[in-house]
Amino acid sequence: MVQAGTAQAGAYERVYSGWKADPETFWMNAAEGIDWITPPSRALDDTQAPIYEWFADGTLNGCWNCVDRHVEAGRGDHIAIIHDSPVTRATKGITYRELQKRVASLAGALRAKGIEKGDRVIIYMPMIPEALEAMLACARLGAIHSVVFGGFAANELAVRIDDCTPKAIIAASCGIEPNRIVHYKPLLDKAVELATHQPDFCVIFQREQEVAKLIEGRDVAWHSFQYGIEPAECVPVEGNHPAYILYTSGTTGAPKGVVRHTAGHLVALNWTMPNIYGCGPGDVFWAASDVGWVVGHSYICYAPLVAGATTMVYEGKPVGTPDAGAFWRVIQNHRVKVLFTAPTALRAIKREDPEGELIDDYNLRSLKTLFLAGERADPDTIHWAERHLKVPVIDNWWQTETGWAIAANPTGIELLPVKVGSPTVPMPGYDVQVLDEGGHPVAPGTLGAITIRLPLPPGTLPTLWNAEDRFRKSYLEHFPGYYETGDAGYIDEDGYVYIMARTDDVINVAGHRLSTGAMEEVLASHPDVAECAVIGVADDLKGQSPLGFLCLNKGSGRTHDDVVAECVRLMREKIGPVADFKRACVVERLPKTRSGKILRATMVKIADGQAFKVPATIDDPVILDEIREALQGLGLARV
Numbered sequence: 001m002v003q004a005g006t007a008q009a010g011a012y013e014r015v016y017s018g019w020k021a022d023p024e025t026f027w028m029n030a031a032e033g034i035d036w037i038t039p040p041s042r043a044l045d046d047t048q049a050p051i052y053e054w055f056a057d058g059t060l061n062g063c064w065n066c067v068d069r070h071v072e073a074g075r076g077d078h079i080a081i082i083h084d085s086p087v088t089r090a091t092k093g094i095t096y097r098e099l100q101k102r103v104a105s106l107a108g109a110l111r112a113k114g115i116e117k118g119d120r121v122i123i124y125m126p127m128i129p130e131a132l133e134a135m136l137a138c139a140r141l142g143a144i145h146s147v148v149f150g151g152f153a154a155n156e157l158a159v160r161i162d163d164c165t166p167k168a169i170i171a172a173s174c175g176i177e178p179n180r181i182v183h184y185k186p187l188l189d190k191a192v193e194l195a196t197h198q199p200d201f202c203v204i205f206q207r208e209q210e211v212a213k214l215i216e217g218r219d220v221a222w223h224s225f226q227y228g229i230e231p232a233e234c235v236p237v238e239g240n241h242p243a244y245i246l247y248t249s250g251t252t253g254a255p256k257g258v259v260r261h262t263a264g265h266l267v268a269l270n271w272t273m274p275n276i277y278g279c280g281p282g283d284v285f286w287a288a289s290d291v292g293w294v295v296g297h298s299y300i301c302y303a304p305l306v307a308g309a310t311t312m313v314y315e316g317k318p319v320g321t322p323d324a325g326a327f328w329r330v331i332q333n334h335r336v337k338v339l340f341t342a343p344t345a346l347r348a349i350k351r352e353d354p355e356g357e358l359i360d361d362y363n364l365r366s367l368k369t370l371f372l373a374g375e376r377a378d379p380d381t382i383h384w385a386e387r388h389l390k391v392p393v394i395d396n397w398w399q400t401e402t403g404w405a406i407a408a409n410p411t412g413i414e415l416l417p418v419k420v421g422s423p424t425v426p427m428p429g430y431d432v433q434v435l436d437e438g439g440h441p442v443a444p445g446t447l448g449a450i451t452i453r454l455p456l457p458p459g460t461l462p463t464l465w466n467a468e469d470r471f472r473k474s475y476l477e478h479f480p481g482y483y484e485t486g487d488a489g490y491i492d493e494d495g496y497v498y499i500m501a502r503t504d505d506v507i508n509v510a511g512h513r514l515s516t517g518a519m520e521e522v523l524a525s526h527p528d529v530a531e532c533a534v535i536g537v538a539d540d541l542k543g544q545s546p547l548g549f550l551c552l553n554k555g556s557g558r559t560h561d562d563v564v565a566e567c568v569r570l571m572r573e574k575i576g577p578v579a580d581f582k583r584a585c586v587v588e589r590l591p592k593t594r595s596g597k598i599l600r601a602t603m604v605k606i607a608d609g610q611a612f613k614v615p616a617t618i619d620d621p622v623i624l625d626e627i628r629e630a631l632q633g634l635g636l637a638r639v
């Protein structure tokens, strides 16, 4: 395997074709990068195809691989985690040895309260090291964690509680947003009240910014429940034992519980650190995301730690904490080698500091590469970053489902020429195919559904939690033999992949994946709303922004402004601030086909001021003029 720093021409081609010729050997070699209790006898188990598993008969422990083995190897005094928190004005470093002690103690306390291998534990925490410690403590015991992003409302947390039925919930008393304290504890209490399933106990990490009231008999305090506890050793688990469940938006209100198996996850992430990101032990890797998202799971927690690097836990924003120089300060102060963030964060910085003047105030010599993911990287943002940071700016494309990059520029193997607008080429393990509606491969340059020929590589989802039928239906049925990514795009003559749009109702707001279907369910629950539609319109900062259309019940008698304001509030209450749902308009009717399908794509084109053809199947074309007028009232639909 090519190590970082030994990049050479043609190396990617050799590595990729080496994998394609013999995937089994490729992944068995990669598996040597992690510690096993019992090494696997083979990489792929395809006996249940099209459901596949990797390294199923090996045994290992995730926490051991991310923490203990580095201490054993004499690297206990190296920094594992740096917490930089402009919102609390605090910075601290935690060594691998300290991390081992803290995680073993937390795991011991969880075990003493009955948490065992296979039990689920929900983690609802802000960007503090304790969030990673909670994840690792679960991994130490073989418990399955499910981290829920802090920007979700109590209702969304309740849905997840009922789906994964956790024995325990670990939460912080509060989170800190620049403009307010997020009261996690009342949100947690409300969620437990709404849920049918009840956890045995909740562990609360009390922050000094807000000390929460504990419920006697159910809640325990993070520190006191560890007092006098015997630390837990690492529990061996099978390679196909679930490490975590991470919920993501699907086409209905019910989120999909993406399952991640322990061994494939660690093997794949460990492979990516030197080969894609050019990082290894001693390097500081910063994924400026949140532990609640897949980027946070993979690149704030597991990948940097399995590779023995230092990971940044940044509790702040790209702008406003205190200014658009925040990222550059962090890079300078902690000698960050790789920054991984969403294009929207750079757009926010660029908007406040278009000439990049704040960049000049800092010494960014340590920064070698900037990686972007989570949404399409627009050329303006890439060029701005290249101009001002003077390092390669690398787009990479993946999903919650895959857990690591499907397409990237493998900088540790070979820095391929960057083509702006493309996340470059498929990574080993991914045979990316663009198919037409009939499932036939299309010619280079032709738009189609982006699929991956089965099996997916290690580290990707083997199934959905308690929903194998939904897994098959959502991803495997449309194109037999292939995994359907839900993205549309093309591959050019040089094999570069281009991601152009989603084929379903998922929209991407500030790098956050949201379902318009789920939002429509919320709007439809308003008593005055007879019918509704939600679309994602283009947004200069956030990529896309949700917009609702409401048809009111006859004779509702309410003012439009009142209903819109109530719908905005309802969305915040039901899905949470992360939905960023701030705009809606009342219309008489929605444009539909004669068979009754709402023409959302046409509405998006009108809103974005793009040319469009009136669909031949439209029921009544006049409605499109009414829609345009309503959108113009919101300052949209300008050509």
Ligand code: COA
Residues within 6 Å of the ligand: 126, 149, 150, 151, 152, 175, 177, 182, 288, 289, 290, 293, 295, 317, 318, 319, 341, 342, 344, 345, 348, 373, 374, 509, 510, 511, 512, 541, 577, 578, 579, 580
């Ligand atoms: N807990 C609670 N609330 C949260 C939250 C969290 N962890 N994260 C965001 N929110 C809230 C925000 O406070 C905001 O609430 P408001 O409506 O009361 O202002 C709302 O959710 C929307 O937040 P956000 O999308 O972050 O918008 P913003 O206008 O506050 O900030 C950016 C804009 C571009 C600076 C911000 O979106 C950003 O940093 N994006 C990067 C995203 C990212 O890293 N994604 C990871 C994918 S790789």
Ligand code: AMP
Residues within 6 Å of the ligand: 248, 294, 372, 373, 374, 375, 376, 377, 395, 396, 397, 398, 399, 400, 401, 423, 485, 486, 487, 499, 501, 502, 508, 511, 512, 513
């Ligand atoms: P999530 O599961 O939240 O990571 O969102 C995954 C979706 O975000 C993908 O299916 C794409 O639609 C989009 N996405 C992620 N990264 C990229 C990228 N680099 N370019 C284009 N779209 C992206």
